[in-house]
Structures are given as structure tokens and as C-alpha cells.
Amino acid sequence: MTLLGERRRTERPRAGRTTAVPAALVAISHGTNSADGQAAIKALVDGVALARPDLAVTGGFVDVQQPDVAASLGAVRPDSAAVVVPLLLSAGYHVHVDLQRETSAHDRVTALSRALGPDDRLIDVLEYRLRAAGLDSLAPGREIVLAAAGSSDVRAVEDCRRVGAMLQQRLGVRVTVGFLSAATPRVACAVTAARLRGASVTVSTYLMAPGFFFDLTRAQGAGADQVTAPLLLPGETAPAPLVDLIIDRYLEAKEHAQLF
Known part of the structure; x- marks a missing residue:
């Protein structure tokens, strides 16, 4: 399977609508103190910009790093609307509360897309890493x-559990979803339970990039045979399925909001 550097298409045009200034794509990630994580996310945003040179593509952060959401929206040219695409795998507090609040409070005409997951293209990248x-x-x-x-x-x-079910269906291998915080079962417990069943265990890292939670994954997954890399790694070309997914989330939200 080849993912890096290949894309299925460059765009999904909308018939009957043209504009000199299409809505900007503002890709908002969680933010991290990890230099590797920062580089990996930047490469993804750069990959989206390369795939859609007709769009103003910029990045920002909901936490930890700058620019924050308000500053990212403020940097978009004045005559352009904006679509915020969360570079988040599930729709939790950051999507439903933080980003909703920030986009609603801004003077700019702004739409907010869905989170990235669940989606078959995430399964593509998980399978590639496995x-x-x-x-x-x-x-x-x-x-x-x-x-x-x-x-x-x-x-x-529930979003994460759906991704687990999708991965299990794809591979035909039993998949248990484990969590690193807030929800159960924890990853370490899920690994132990699989070991007690006599299984050979691989931890599939369902995280965007290296950082605090990937360090935690390796610690909690110490009892497994192996732990895969996160979806993004520094020094790699952004996986084509993720680039496509971000562009599709942008187009979907723009269409729903009837933005140019």
C-alpha cells in the first residue's frame, strides 16, 4: 500500500459558482510542545496548501501553540470568508464547545467543518502504519x-469506537479500543486483556502526531509486541488520504454554509 505523496484527485469543483476570493481554509490542530509533532502537523497543512493552490490555507491551534483560533481567523484577508477545519480525530469538547464558540464570536463569516473522524481514509492510514x-x-x-x-x-x-469497528472490518482482526485518558478501558488494560487471551498484540496509534499522548501510548503499550507510529511523522510527506479528507471537510462545510 502506498500513501505518501499520492493523491486520488486535486479538487472537487462546484458547478455554477466562481469567485475571485474563495473561502480560506483554516486548519486548526490541538497544538503540542513536541517539535516532532509541530513539524508533522506543519507538513500536513503545507500538503493541503500544495494540493489546493487556489485556496488561502493557513494553520492555527486550539491550545498550547500560537496563533490561536481568533488570531488565525483575523489573519485571513478581509474580503474572504473562512472555513475552520479541525485537525482533530473525534468531535469532543474542542469541536463542540471551543471551536463553536470561537467561530461564532468572530466578526468574519465563518463555517466550522466536522472533525476528521470517523472516515475510511483514516483507516487507510492506520492500515498503512500497521x-x-x-x-x-x-x-x-x-x-x-x-x-x-x-x-x-x-x-x-463513540467516534473512536466506530473507528475501531471499521478497522476490525477492514483487517479481519479483533480490535479493542483503548483510551489514554478520560475513558475506559485504558490502553494498558486492553493490552493485558488481549495477552490473557493468548494473543499477539499490536497497538495501533490513533493520534495525529508525536507528542505527549504518543509518549503515553508507548508507556501504556509496553506490554504489547509493537506500537505503531501515529498518523503523521516529521520528515514524511503528508499522507494523501489525510490531505484529501481535509479538503473534503472544507468543501462539505463550505457547501452547507453556502459560502464561495
Whole structure:
């Protein structure tokens, strides 16, 4: 499977609507103190900009880093609307509360897209990371623990469980969703339970990029045979499915809000 640097298409045009200034795409990630995580997210935003040179594409952060959401929206040219695309895998507090509040409070005409997950293209990247780690889904006694950050928002937890079910269907291997915080079972407990069933265990990292939660994944997944890399890594070209997914979230939100 090849993901890096290949894209299925460059755009999905909208018939009958043209404008000199299409809505800007403002990609908002969580933010991290990890230099590797920062570089990986920047490469993703740069990949989106490269795929859509007709759009003003910029990045920002909901926490930890700057510019924040308000500053990111303020930097968009005055005659342009904006679509905020959360670079977040699940729709939890940051999407339903923080980003809703920030976009509603801004003077600019702004639309907010859905979170990235669940989506089959995330499964594509998860599978790629698993295959790169040497997973043989046909080997007997294999199990996967999908390691997600966790949330107190039940909607985000359900999003993660849906991704786990999608990955299980894709690979034909038992997948248990484990969480690093806020929700249960915790990753370490899920790994232990799989071990007690006599399984060979791979932890599939369902995180955007290196950082605090990836360090926690490796710690909680210490009892597994292997822990995969997160979806993004510094020094790599942004995976084509993620670039496509972000562009589609932008187009979907723009269409729903009837923005140019």
C-alpha cells in the first residue's frame, strides 16, 4: 500500500459558482510542545496548501501553540470568508464547545467543518502504519488495540469506537479500543486483556502526531509486541488520504454554509 505523496484527485469543483476570493481554509490542530509533532502537523497543512493552490490555507491551534483560533481567523484577508477545519480525530469538547464558540464570536463569516473522524481514509492510514510495522492480519492469534487519546465527551468516545469497528472490518482482526485518558478501558488494560487471551498484540496509534499522548501510548503499550507510529511523522510527506479528507471537510462545510 502506498500513501505518501499520492493523491486520488486535486479538487472537487462546484458547478455554477466562481469567485475571485474563495473561502480560506483554516486548519486548526490541538497544538503540542513536541517539535516532532509541530513539524508533522506543519507538513500536513503545507500538503493541503500544495494540493489546493487556489485556496488561502493557513494553520492555527486550539491550545498550547500560537496563533490561536481568533488570531488565525483575523489573519485571513478581509474580503474572504473562512472555513475552520479541525485537525482533530473525534468531535469532543474542542469541536463542540471551543471551536463553536470561537467561530461564532468572530466578526468574519465563518463555517466550522466536522472533525476528521470517523472516515475510511483514516483507516487507510492506520492500515498503512500497521503494515509498515509488519502486521500479518492472516496470522492466527493476532489482536489490535487501537490507542485513542480519550475524552469525557461520549460523542468523541463513540467516534473512536466506530473507528475501531471499521478497522476490525477492514483487517479481519479483533480490535479493542483503548483510551489514554478520560475513558475506559485504558490502553494498558486492553493490552493485558488481549495477552490473557493468548494473543499477539499490536497497538495501533490513533493520534495525529508525536507528542505527549504518543509518549503515553508507548508507556501504556509496553506490554504489547509493537506500537505503531501515529498518523503523521516529521520528515514524511503528508499522507494523501489525510490531505484529501481535509479538503473534503472544507468543501462539505463550505457547501452547507453556502459560502464561495
